Amino acid sequence: MGAEAIQPAVLLVPFPAQGHVTPMLHLARALAANGVAATVAVPDFIHRRIAPAGGRAGGTAHVDADGGVVLASIPSGILPPEEGAAADPPGFAAILHAMEHHMPAQLERMLLTTTTGCGGRVACLVVDVLASWAVPVAERCGVPAAGFWPAMLASYRAVAAIPELIGKGIISDSGTPVPSNQTYSDGQEQVIRGLRILPAQLELSTNELPWFVGDSATQKSRFAFWIQTLHRARGFRSVLINSFPGEAGSAVATAAAADDDDEGHLPRRGPRVLPVGPLLAGGNVVDRGKGDSVVVAATNNPPTPPQQPCRKNPSMWHADSTCIGWLDAQPAASVVYVSFGSWVGPIGHEKIRELALGLEATGRPFLWVLKNDPSWRAGLPGRYAERVASRSKLVEWAPQEDVLRHAAIGCYLTHCGWNSTVEAIHHGIRMLCYPVSGDQFINCAYITRVWEIGLKLGRVSQDGVRDCIERVMDGTEGTRLSEKMKELRERVVTAEARSLAQGNVKSFVNEIKTDYPLSM
Structure with missing residues (x-):
C-alpha cells in the first residue's frame, strides 16, 4: 500500500x-x-x-x-x-x-x-x-x-510570561504580586506595564492573573502547577x-x-x-429580531470515516431542554441569560441573593442556570422561584449553544469562560461580565476594554445588577455594544x-x- x-x-x-x-x-x-x-x-x-x-x-x-x-x-x-x-x-x-x-x-x-x-x-x-x-x-x-x-x-501569553514577570519584579517567585505604589481603579494591586504580552488598554492587574484562585495557599499551589x-x-x-x-x-x-x-x-x-x-x-443563520442576522459558517463535512465519530457536543451535564420551549414563548431580544459555567466555585450566598434580587428588580424575563446545590441555591430569597415563576425559568443546566442562538436572548450574564465568550460572539449576544477565576479576568478585560462588546458587573448588589442589565439591554450604551459586537462577529465568523x-x-x-x- x-x-x-x-x-x-x-x-x-x-x-x-x-x-x-x-x-x-x-x-x-x-x-x-x-x-x-x-x-x-x-x-x-x-x-x-x-x-x-x-x-x-x-x-x-x-x-x-x-x-x-x-x-x-x-x-x-x-x-x-x-x-x-x-x-x-x-x-x-x-x-x-x-x-x-x-x-x-x-x-x-x-x-x-x-x-x-x-x-x-x-x-x-x-x-x-x-x-x-x-x-x-x-x-x-x-x-x-x-x-x-x-x-x-x-x-x-500571560502564563508564558511568568519568568519575565518574576524577572521584572512584578510578581514574586511564588506568584504573589510584589507591592507597588501603583493601584488599580478597582482597588486591586499593580497594573502590569512595560510588557508587550498584552495590549496597553487592558490595564491588567497582577490580581487578575490566571493563578489567582481561592485563598493564599490555593494560589501558591496553582502557581506551582x-x-x-x-x-x-x-x-x-x-x-x-x-x-x-x-x-x-x-x-x-x-x-x-x-x-x-x-x-x-x-x-x-x-x-x-x-x-x-x-x-x-x-x-446557521439566526434572526434576532433586532435587524441583525448572525451568519455562522458551517464546518466542512469530513469524509465518511471507518468508525462513527463522537457526538457533536457531548456534555458532562444533563441539560434541561424545556428551557427552549420556554424561550419560544418570549419576545425577541427580551431575555437575560445567566450562567456561570460548569466548573466555577460558588460565588457566595450573599452575592447569589443580591443577584437574584437584581434580576427580579429588572422586571425582565430571565433564564438562570443555577446548580441545584446548597452552595448555590441556599442564597436565594425565600420562595424566590415562586415569586418570579411568571417571567423566569431556573434550570440546573441548559443546552447553551441552543440557548445563545435563540432569538429571544438579549444579553448574557457570564463568568467569561472562553468557550462561553466565543459562543456569545458567535451568536452576537452582548455580555455582562462577572469573572470568578483563572483566565476569566483576561477574557473579561478583552470583552470590556478591547472589543467593547460587554460591561463588567463591578459590585454585586440588587441595584448594581439591575442597573447594569438595563445599560446592556437598552439605550445608547446598549446600541454601542451591539455595533461593536457586530464588527467583531463579522471578523470572527467570516x-x-x-x-x-x-x-x-x-x-x-x-x-x-x-x-x-x-x-x-
Whole structure:
C-alpha cells in the first residue's frame, strides 16, 4: 500500500473539565477532516458521563460516535460514585493526583498499543497544556508532542510570561504580586506595564492573573502547577491556540511571530503558535429580531470515516431542554441569560441573593442556570422561584449553544469562560461580565476594554445588577455594544477568518505527515 494511503494516528489528551474536553473534540474533528485518525483520550470519570449509551468503558476501549473521532477511556484510579450518590466530577486535588500518579502508566500503554488501520503507531500526541502530565509519557515512548491551548492567545501569553514577570519584579517567585505604589481603579494591586504580552488598554492587574484562585495557599499551589506546566511545555514544537487569527491587540498572532525575540514576545526557538479557532460546531443563520442576522459558517463535512465519530457536543451535564420551549414563548431580544459555567466555585450566598434580587428588580424575563446545590441555591430569597415563576425559568443546566442562538436572548450574564465568550460572539449576544477565576479576568478585560462588546458587573448588589442589565439591554450604551459586537462577529465568523484557521490546521497536519514519520 502506498504511503499516501496511510492515515496517521493522533492521540489527543484534554484536561478533564467540560471547558477543555469540548474544544479538544472540535479540534479532533478538524484533524479528522484533514486525513488524520483522531482519538480523544479522557479519564474514565469523564468518559462515563459523555460516552454514548451502550459504549464500552474502561481501559483503552473505544466508543463509536459522529465526525470521524474516537473517544477512549483512560483508567484514573478514581472510583465511580456508589449507586444513588451524587455523580459530580472529582475536585481539582483528586484530578491532579490521578493525572500525576495513576494515568501516566495507562496512557503509556495506550501509546504503545494504539495503531492506525494500516498498522502504524501514533504519529503525534496533542496535549492540552494544562494536562502536561502527558508530556513525559510521550518522551518515554518516543512520540512527538504538540500543545493545545483551549483558551485565547492572550491568556497563554500571560502564563508564558511568568519568568519575565518574576524577572521584572512584578510578581514574586511564588506568584504573589510584589507591592507597588501603583493601584488599580478597582482597588486591586499593580497594573502590569512595560510588557508587550498584552495590549496597553487592558490595564491588567497582577490580581487578575490566571493563578489567582481561592485563598493564599490555593494560589501558591496553582502557581506551582503553572511553573511545572511551563517546564514540561518547553519541548512543544507547535502550540495550537483555540482563538481566531489576528486576535485583537495580541502582539503574536501568526506562526512567524513566535520567532521574534523582542521584549514581551515568546522566546526565540519557542513553540510555533498556530491559532486554529474558534473551534465550534457548525451553525446557521439566526434572526434576532433586532435587524441583525448572525451568519455562522458551517464546518466542512469530513469524509465518511471507518468508525462513527463522537457526538457533536457531548456534555458532562444533563441539560434541561424545556428551557427552549420556554424561550419560544418570549419576545425577541427580551431575555437575560445567566450562567456561570460548569466548573466555577460558588460565588457566595450573599452575592447569589443580591443577584437574584437584581434580576427580579429588572422586571425582565430571565433564564438562570443555577446548580441545584446548597452552595448555590441556599442564597436565594425565600420562595424566590415562586415569586418570579411568571417571567423566569431556573434550570440546573441548559443546552447553551441552543440557548445563545435563540432569538429571544438579549444579553448574557457570564463568568467569561472562553468557550462561553466565543459562543456569545458567535451568536452576537452582548455580555455582562462577572469573572470568578483563572483566565476569566483576561477574557473579561478583552470583552470590556478591547472589543467593547460587554460591561463588567463591578459590585454585586440588587441595584448594581439591575442597573447594569438595563445599560446592556437598552439605550445608547446598549446600541454601542451591539455595533461593536457586530464588527467583531463579522471578523470572527467570516469565510476569510475560518479559512485562516483551517489553513493553520492543515499546516499542522502537513507537519505531522512530513516530520513525524509513522513507525511501521
